[in-house]
Amino acid sequence: MxxxxxxxxxxxxxxxxxxxxxxxxxxxxxxxxxxxxxxxxxxxxxxxxxxxxxxxxxxxxxxxxxxxxxxxxxxxxxxxxxxxxxxxxxxxxxxxxxxxxxxxxxxxxxxxxxxxxxxxxxxxxxxxxxxxxxxxxxxxxxxxxxxxxxxxxxxxxxxxxxxGMPSSLIHDLLNGGPFTSGVLAGRLIAADLPLQEVAVQRRLGVAVAQRAMQGTFLIQREGVEACAESDELDLWPAPYREGAFEGLFISQFETPTISTWSASQAARLLTPLTRADEIITSVIGKVRGRPIPVSRETLVAVVERLTGSAHFLPQGAENAWQELIELVKKAASAADAGTLA
The missing domain is CATH 1.20.120 (Four Helix Bundle (Hemerythrin (Met), subunit A))
Incomplete structure (x- = not known):
């Protein structure tokens, strides 16, 4: 009813x-x-x-x-x-x-x-x-x-x-559903990402990354790292990658989120994309000026990881990536060290 x-x-x-x-x-x-x-x-x-x-x-x-x-x-x-x-x-x-x-x-x-x-x-x-x-x-x-x-x-x-959305998978990802080894990988295969509409691909990418940012190792491995390690767009379509990238920086509660792990994976998600600069710029606009519950030490480490992974970016995204790094640097050096100013 x-x-x-x-x-x-x-x-x-x-x-x-x-x-x-x-x-x-x-x-x-x-x-x-x-x-x-x-x-x-x-x-x-x-x-x-x-x-x-x-x-x-x-x-x-x-x-x-x-x-x-x-x-x-x-x-x-x-x-x-x-x-x-x-x-x-x-x-x-x-x-x-x-x-x-x-x-x-x-x-x-x-x-x-x-x-x-x-x-x-x-x-x-x-x-x-x-x-x-x-x-x-x-x-x-x-x-x-x-x-x-x-x-x-x-x-x-x-x-x-x-x-039109694979609602059960999205629900399980965002509501703490249990995932054992191989389950997410199998469910993503069953969802047949390349044949899904763009909105569905993006939604799944967002949900996977946001759950991964909660520290769920298997989701990190099967939904984010596996994508980051591959340049295949047939297997990991562009909208999924875009959604996952944004989900690494913005939580389901609309707040900025970041970690040394996500900083190591983010650039690699964008490697095969042609509009990576636009995606990065969009994220910058969404997190700028928002508080983030991360220590100064973590932010310093994040800057190092972002800097060290810049070589994974496609051509043309370097300036936007540097702007993102400068944003985190400013937060790390600020007195409150908790705002992406």
């Missing part, structure tokens, strides 16, 4: 969980709905607007996670919603009409929900103010209706998007 969360304040706030939505993503949405309900019940309109914006952002990020994107806390709200909307709009499927008038309605819903960023800036929480702005019922409920409309559309389309 489909799991449902209903907001008592508005009949329109009723969401059905897509079958392929991650447990953690659904739990996050439930918590935000609870906060939203509480804020409305307390007539704290400013807090309710802030919660509504967070709920839309949470659903958008859940879409990108299923799509195989590595999400960073640095990504701004309108950009996240636009990327999620674009991914869902292009997804074919039964009952997902492509008629122009309906696409226009969906696009209008996206345009409305992205205005929540500005509405929150003016009326919502998250800013210290000399005076509280007056937030009328109309401002609140128009905002909530816009959020509800877009989220309903997104969740319905997410169901079809998730159906």
């Amino acid at each position: 489909a799991e449902m969360v209903t907001s008592k304040m508005l009949a329109t706030f009723e969401f059905v969980r897509p079958a392929g939505m991650e447990d953690a993503s659904w739990a996050a949405a439930q918590r935000l709905i609870g906060r939203l309900e509480g804020a409305v019940a307390a007539r704290d309109h400013a807090l309710a607007i802030g919660c509504a914006k967070e709920l839309a952002e949470s659903v958008a990020k859940a879409v990108l996670v299923v799509r195989g994107e590595v999400v960073s806390a640095n990504d701004d709200f309108p950009a996240v919603v636009k990327k999620a909307h674009t991914a869902l709009q292009r997804q074919p499927g039964i009952d997902l009409a492509q008629d122009s008038p309906l696409r226009t309605i969906a696009q209008s819903a996206r345009t409305m929900v992205t205005q929540l960023a500005e509405i929150r800036n003016i009326y919502g929480t998250g800013h210290g103010r000399a005076q509280d702005p007056k937030v009328t019922d109309e401002i609140l409920y128009v905002s909530l209706d816009a959020v509800a409309l877009w989220i309903k559309w997104a969740l319905r389309r997410l169901d079809v998007l998730a159906q």
Whole structure:
């Protein structure tokens, strides 16, 4: 039976969980709905607007996670919603009409929900103010209706998007499922990576690397090192490599992560790729300025490993790689030594 969360304040706030939505993503949405309900019940309109914006952002990020994107806390709200909307709009499927008038309605819903960023800036929480702005019922409920409309559309389309993913493997990787020797290698072979869609290949690469960064040796060996040691794109396709590279630097909780092991493997994942510089630059943008729970000593060792592995990079990626090294050097030398500044 489909799991449902209903907001008592508005009949329109009723969401059905897509079958392929991650447990953690659904739990996050439930918590935000609870906060939203509480804020409305307390007539704290400013807090309710802030919660509504967070709920839309949470659903958008859940879409990108299923799509195989590595999400960073640095990504701004309108950009996240636009990327999620674009991914869902292009997804074919039964009952997902492509008629122009309906696409226009969906696009209008996206345009409305992205205005929540500005509405929150003016009326919502998250800013210290000399005076509280007056937030009328109309401002609140128009905002909530816009959020509800877009989220309903997104969740319905997410169901079809998730159906194309090897969900059980991804779930086991991200939720601590057990892996004995040869299991991951066998399941990746069974997934037939080269025949999967690009989004599926990326999603698997991300999930494998993020689980490997939790220190699971067998995942490190069979999902990352085996790929790094091979230049074969037929066996280890480019989207998988890109996803794995990003997963070595950004955790499933959107925080930067790094280790001496990942620093030794990262460049080798990119060796046969033609757009390695773009991939590295993208990661730099997602981790810059974010705190990372790594000691100064580890960061110094990471710099050494990154520097020593630069010769594995394809031509044209050297400048971007050096920028990444300088970013880690700056964190290592900084007083807090915990921010990729």
